[in-house]
Amino acid sequence: MSTTTAGSHPPEPRPPHSVGSSPSPSLSSRRPSRQERLEHLRRLTLRDRTLLGWLAEHYLLSTDQISTALFPSRRAALLRLATLRTIEAVTRFVDVTTGTSQYLYALGPLGAVLHPTAYTDPDRPTARPPRSSIERTERIVGSRKLRHLLGVNQLFVDLHAYTRTDPNARLLRWWSEQHATAAYAAADIRPDAHGVWSNGDRTIGFFLEHDNNTENLGRVLRKLRAYERLAEFGPRYPVLLRVRSRRREVNILRALAGVPTAMPVATGIHDEHPAGPAWTLTSDTGLRRWLHELPSDHGPDNRATNPHRFVPPDVDE
Structure with a gap:
């Protein structure tokens, strides 16, 4: 059994306005109204919300990782990601340090509305909260841990993809x-x-x-x-x-x-x-x-010393 690794597909076409490792702008320069934003939130699918939750917790995923974990094909992933970019649920950038030409995706402004307590800095967990989702993305773009984050996330992407089979x-x-x-x-x-x-x-x-x-x-x-x-x-x-x-x-x-x-x-x-x-x-x-x-033990059932003890979702506490 082999894993799917980032960069295993031909490079994605890059629009003329995309420069280096900077976060790409939204497809429309007009900022959505509050009513439009609420409508976009209502139209998010369960799969969209799963992806945005992952980006809030794990900072970034590559095109291939998103496709492998959540979509039946890479084309289907690209089509949906384009829609999510249009409504500013996600943003994307190309990072030259990873050695791939794929886009890497992070939370956009709408995604940040859905996840206001998202982790904000991969290098400095105690850093002040960013002023905007753009600043959060800039921190991710500039992180020295990009390759490491993608490698860590790959294991879980492969596990999630396996559950579909x-x-x-x-x-x-x-x-x-x-x-x-x-x-x-x-x-x-x-x-x-x-x-x-x-x-x-x-x-x-x-x-x-x-x-x-x-x-x-x-x-x-x-x-x-x-x-x-x-x-x-x-x-x-x-x-x-x-x-x-x-x-x-x-x-x-x-x-x-x-x-x-x-x-x-x-x-x-x-x-x-x-x-x-x-x-x-x-x-x-x-x-x-x-x-x-592998051997595993969830530990003593003691809320004082083991407060995060795992309880299966179908078992009442």
Whole structure:
């Protein structure tokens, strides 16, 4: 099973007025009236609202990612995205640092109306709120984490796309780094993302550490210490160390051989589909497991110490 990666399609045509990495202007220079904006909000589909919610939480997605996760074809995605741009629900830009010619999409003014508490700065979580959605987009355009964000988001895009082909699979939670960091502040963990995945009768949580070979191995392994603290009072979810190459994976597995960890730790590679048999437990390297086969424990049912304990949507609290 292989993943869909950004840039796998020919470059999108760029209009003459689109320059470099600047956010592209709306298709109309006239600002919509309040009545028009309300009408646009009423006409948003469930799929539109899902996309805008993702952009509020995760900052940006590429054309291919949006198409893969939510649409039957790339053409259908482009047509709907053009409409969403027209009503200023989304904005788009080309970023030269990612090495692709695809457009990257972020919340537009109408999307910001729908999500007034959207995360506002990928590099500085405590920065003052932006004065407008344009300033928010400028912060995203200028972020040093663009490639990293796209890589993190790709795993969840692939999982969501998989649910469209397997009726037994569901992505029940997708939290960004800033969301998960705030939720588990007591343990001082900073995962790149947190999710809950269900397939059949198995539901597992996980924390993602997306590795681009930009940190030395010692620093990567030191991140696991905070998860040890979380295991004392919170969930015991597998930590997924997702790396770029098999060689990097082998080095991590060797470094952790025989090392006991309170949290399960599993390694995987970027270009393998995350739902499938792509994960190797550091405690049992002889078998590659499907994501839903990894060991997972939602932790004690204690609102004081484990307030974000996952409860399946069909179970009454």
